[in-house]
Amino acid sequence: MSGATILEVFPSYALEEILRRDGVKTVFQPVVDLFGAKIWGYEALSRGIPPMDSPTELFDAADRFGKLWELEQMCRDRAMDRMSSVIDSEDKRFFINVTPTVFLDDRFPESFNGFVVERCDISASRVVIELTEREEVSDYGKLSRRVEGMKEQGFRIAIDDMGSGHSGLLMLASCIPDYIKLDMGLVRDIHEEPRKQHIVRSLIGLASQVESRIVAEGVETWEELETLMRLGIRFVQGFLFALPSEGPAELSDEFRERVQSIWKELQQREGENLDGLLSLTTRAKAMQKNECSCKELWYLMKNTAEFDHVVVLDGAKPVGLITRNDFAAKMGGAYGFHLFQNRPIEEAAKRNFLSVSHSCSVRLLSRLAMERCPEDIYDPVAVVDARGGYLGTVTMKQVIARSAEIEVRQALTCNPLSGLPGNQDIQRWISCAQQGGGAFSLIYADLDRFKEYNDTYGFVEGDELIKLTASVLQEGLMELGCRAMVGHVGGDDFVAVISGPLPEDYLDAICREFDRRKLVHFKDEDVRTGGYSSTDRKGEVCRVPLVTLSLAVLDSDRLGDSLHPARIAEIAASLKHMAKRRTSELGKSAWVQERRSYSTSEG
Known part of the structure; x- marks a missing residue:
């Protein structure tokens, strides 16, 4: 290979050179506490020297040539030295990566323990041993005993890349970690993928049961961050906050203000007055x-x-x-x-x-x-x-x-069937959206021919269809995060308030999803023929099509600056008749958007 050095051609020589020269450096990536909008800890990451500066190539080579123990010990020692000299804070946590093979090595307790870290003026309680989930564990019993021994010295334990490998649940059951770090594959584009949100929500519940905390890795966009905050994630790290660097990073005032703004919107959605505290x-x-x-x-x-x-x-x-x-x-x-x-x-x-x-x-x-x-x-x-x-x-x-008190108040105002907030909260959402000064949209949703369905199929099935509607609306707007709030007016009427722009494809998706999932609530014969016999409001037998969902959409730019929330709701309710005509013409769920403008001079 023309121009190539021996280190580039033979990875083993490059690895030996790194080990001989103590050729690794430590960089830090902050772990951010979203509740306080502050840096809560740092993950210590290791980098090699060219041509093996990539951490993936470096550790793969060490594993391949049987030098993983030597390399990881060098990385730990360098990380501890850097921590004590660079980061001066008593309340920060430090995450240090350790592979299970090295962690279970009989030499590990002697090479890394409470006395070792205390010599660097760092308390063991501030050090988190982060076990990667990508490598299969050979002896889970030994893992459990080793974890307990390290915890007794004050160390914390984390499982890295949860959700990426095949042994996560076994490792979780064996060591009951203090922290569970979500694999970035679950975080990437989570705002666009409801299934990922369901998985993360389940992992949050699981972590709560075993008294662990979730850390979401690989956060790169504000949309991802907002979705994670809505799901209840407190600790995050990723390029959105800072790239790995040799010195400790700082969060900008702009970042703190934006995080606090998202929290305020979430709290408003919860129905709690901001001056309550x-x-x-x-x-x-x-x-x-x-x-x-x-x-x-x-x-x-x-x-x-x-x-x-x-x-x-x-x-x-x-x-x-x-x-x-x-x-x-x-x-x-x-x-x-x-x-x-x-x-x-x-x-x-x-x-x-x-x-x-x-x-x-x-x-x-x-x-x-x-x-x-x-x-x-x-x-x-x-x-x-x-x-x-x-x-x-x-x-x-x-x-x-x-x-x-708050739980009791919300229980009284929520609809007992759907569990969604009722009229008081809906009016408050509209008022807050108006006072915020930004654009917002209002969706008025209800079911077409629901009375006939109730009369024919019974109230129990009718209640199930109401629950389905609530679920479809919530899940359909879930990706908008705290910008979307869904309430239940009563009966088969629902209202959603969305701050910011509302993409039309969300409305299309909601209509399609309702029409798909509603079919299980009809008899096979009725689904096949597209309708059933029932009695109309005049008491006459008639042919009734399958229930559809009508969505009436009203944008804030069509409203005056001071319209009362109740008046806005009236306008949206009148628009629903246009939506119902459209669903009747199409024979499927549909939406319409108001094109007229209104002012406070109207009745």
């Missing part, structure tokens, strides 16, 4: 750093029974939380008081406490709070303004009580 917030005791010593605070808490916790501030921003129980544990014992008495209070404070924006919903906060460590789970939560300034705290007792 703010109404619970009380201005708890707060002290500046260096304001007093631990000894002074000790006697203050001891003599004031209602003084349950204190927030430590650095200027306007909270930087620490001291609770009575945790403070007593630190100050107690034979040496605790002598160790802390003359130190400033911030040295005894929890620095990794939960802090949320005042716009956070109560239900979202309850999820965040319950994901904390067992010893922190009932700690109060600091509430901050848009700039991170301290506003006060809320207790878990308040959060639990308010969550119960």
Whole structure:
């Protein structure tokens, strides 16, 4: 090969050169916490030197030539050195990739343990051992024992690429990981593929049952991110946030604002007032750093029974939380008081406490709070303004009580048959869409010839057809994420509010899907002939076609700026008659779109 070096021609020489020269470098890719719109951790990734700088070629060669142990040990050592020198934060997690073969090697416990990482000034509790799922595990019993041994030292465990291989569930059952990382194949274009959304939703439920957290890898677009947020994913990583780099990445203010905007839309969809958390917030005791010593605070808490916790501030921003129980544990014992008495209070404070924006919903906060460590789970939560300034705290007792109130309120307003929100929520959605100032669409959907179907097939089957309609509408608009909200007016009438543009192919797909799935609710003979005999409203026997779905679509650019939501609903309801005529002419489900404009001067 003309011009080719020996390293390019013989991969084994290139690998030996990398091992001889310690020729790997560590790069970091951030893991983002969407709930706080902040960097929560980093995955340490290894790169070789040319011509074997590709990590895939590097590790494939090491596996092929029996050097996987040596290479991975070099990568781990380099990663630990880089972590301690580059990233200075006590609350960040570090993900380190380990193949099952190396993890199960009898040399692993000696080469990588709590003492090793502590020499790098890193706590084992911050290190996540990420086991790849692409390689088959030879001994699941040994895997379970090795995982337990590492967990006892404080390490966390993650399963990588869940959903890409053949052994994921067996590995999950064997080690019960702290984190499950979704394969990027499940994440890619998830906003366009409902089946992927169903799979991810199932994995989220599974993770919840075994007390694991999901991390979605390979996020590259805002559409993917919005869908993941709607599904309930909290932790993500991918090129949308940052490329792997030698230094720690930072999130832009623009990114944070956009994530917070999506959360607000999701919370509005849940039917919770955004000021719900703010109404619970009380201005708890707060002290500046260096304001007093631990000894002074000790006697203050001891003599004031209602003084349950204190927030430590650095200027306007909270930087620490001291609770009575945790403070007593630190100050107690034979040496605790002598160790802390003359130190400033911030040295005894929890620095990794939960802090949320005042716009956070109560239900979202309850999820965040319950994901904390067992010893922190009932700690109060600091509430901050848009700039991170301290506003006060809320207790878990308040959060639990308010969550119960919200659940009861929503249960009363939701339709008991479909489980969808009712008229109050629909009107609120329309008002919010108007106030937002952007374009939105309103869909009024109902069933044609539903009364005759109910009379002929019975109320039980009629209820099933209502449930089918709700399901088709929800699934058909699912890919739009938090931009689409579906409500049930009552009977066979539904309303959907969509912010932003509404592609016409979504409407076509909904109509086709309804016509396909409705057939199981008719007798075979009726399906074959396209109709059945029934009694009309006048009591006369007539031939009735199969039920169809009519969709009346109204765009916001056809409306005045100040039309009342109830008036908008009336306009959409009148449009449905045009839709019904169209479905009757076509003999199948169909939609129509309003072309007229309206103003507040109309009746």
